[in-house]
Amino acid sequence: MKNSSKETTVASGKYLFTSESVSMGHPDKLADQISDGILDxxxxQDPYSRVxxxxxxxxxLAVVAGEITTxxxxxxQDVIRNVIRDVGYTDDEMGISADTCAVMVSIDRQSPDIAQGVNEDNTSGKEIGAGDQGLMFGYACRDTEPELMPMPIALSxxxxxxxxxxxFGNEVNWLxxxxxxxxxxxxxxxxPVKIDTVVLSTQHSPDVEN
Incomplete structure (x- = not known):
């Protein structure tokens, strides 16, 4: 069959779909940006770095660990603190501050066993092995333009x-x-036929109340 029974049910009925987005100051996103900053x-300096x-x-506290060959x-330390500063964490009252937070770094070289499997040998004619595995999914749709992403995540x-x-424009100085x-x-x-619910939560200065 081309379509499963589940696909047919979803395609012909109404349902709610929720997506969330986090800001650059969210701990998960801040951690991503620090790792990205180190990679960049x-x-x-070395486009062939393995990170x-x-x-x-x-x-x-910010902790960075891993295997890097470069x-x-x-x-x-400078990269980590600069990312934290650029995001806007410049005061201890915010929970973390670029200039005063503790930074721990534990970096080793890539395992030689992994390197042996992925290093290119131009004389062997063999395929290069993968250094890691991962599972990803994604798709484009007509819900939104120019994003071409599902409406819940695009709106978030x-x-x-x-x-x-x-x-950043200081339109709201307590954010x-x-x-x-x-x-x-x-x-x-x-x-998509209608927006059912919108929830927005934000960190703010302590002198602001609902």
């Missing part, structure tokens, strides 16, 4: 982008970096 700094870098952040010479992103603009949006959309089959 390494690639700027498996993980980051964890919590109150007053000829680049960077200051991990737009809300936080506008919130970030307000924060802090950490925020999250959730949008629930009602679908009829594969067609």
């Amino acid at each position: 700094a390494l690639f700027a 498996a870098c993980e980051t964890m952040v919590t109150t007053g 000829t680049a010479n960077i200051s991990y 992103h737009r809300i936080l982008n506008r919130l970030n603009d307000a924060r 802090r970096p950490d925020s999250k949006s959730q949008v629930t959309v009602e679908y009829d089959g594969f067609t």
Whole structure:
């Protein structure tokens, strides 16, 4: 059969679909940006760097660990603190501050067993092995333009982008970096028909109340 019974049911009925987006100051996103910042700094000096870098952040602390093989010479401390500063964490009252937080770095070279499997040998004619495995999925759809993404996630992103603009533009001076949006959309089959619920939560200065 071309369509499963589940696909047929979804395509012909109404249901709610929720997606969330987190801001650059959310701990998960901050950790991603620190890892990305390290990768960018390494690639700027050595495009052939091999980087498996993980980051964890919590109150007053950023921890970076992993395996990196590179000829680049960077200051991990400076990269980490600069990312935290660019996001907007510049005061201990926010939970973490670029200038005062503790930073722990534990970086080793890539395992020689992995390197042996992925290093290119131009004389052997053999295929190069994979250095890691992963599972990803994604698709384009007609819900939104220009994103071509499902409406719930596209709207969640737009809300936080506008919130970030307000924060960096000082339109709202009590906003802090950490925020999250959730949008629930009602679908009829594969067609979005209405926005059911919007939730926006944001970190803010302590002198602001509902």
